[in-house]
Amino acid sequence: MSISFNHTIIAAKDREASAQFYVDLAEAHRIESWGPFTNLQLDDGVMLQFAEPPIDFPPQHYAFLVDDAHFERTYARIQERGIEHWADPQRTLPGQTNTEHGGRGVYLLDPAGHYIEFITHPYL
Template sequence: MGISFNHTIIAAKDREASAQFYIDIAEARGVNSWGPFTNVQLDDGVMLQFAEPPIDFPPQHYAFLVDDDHFDRAYGRIQERGIEHWADPQRTLPGQTNTEHGGRGVYLLDPAGHYIEFITRPYL
């Protein structure tokens, strides 16, 4: 077996709200949770574990590769809910998507302030 990414812990201000955001917007699915974690799983099996650390934390960046149909659904939900979003990571192109790398992309913030990116084509 080669190496593959299995799970990560994402710092959250409200772990339930963050997990629900990924379920609602990214179509992750809720899975069994335990201890200080609220867990969701992506289609490829990667688990995201949300926890509320007792300290302030800097925002991180999480990029998700999705197909065109998934992008359309996610972007539709972003627009329906009035979630602020940008075509660029510098947040200078509000309310837009981009066509970088031969696909489409959008940037937004999750409930904890992490930078989220949905793209339809990988960078490499």
């Protein structure tokens, strides 16, 4: 059996609000949830589990590779909802996207403060 990425737990301040953010922008699908988790699944089968830990947590970075059509839909939703976003991870180019690495990209924060990136071309 080869190795593949199966799931990750994303710390959330409000697991339902965070999950809805990923449904809306990443177009993740709701699947059965259990215990302390709200579960979503991406089209490639990776499961995202949202949980509310009883401690403060540092922000993480999650990057999603999407096709051009998905990027257009996501960016339209970002603009429609007035979500603050940047062309760069340092957040010095507000309200813009980038054309790095042969594709397009955008950075924003999710409801828990994690750094989210949508890109249309992999870095490698």
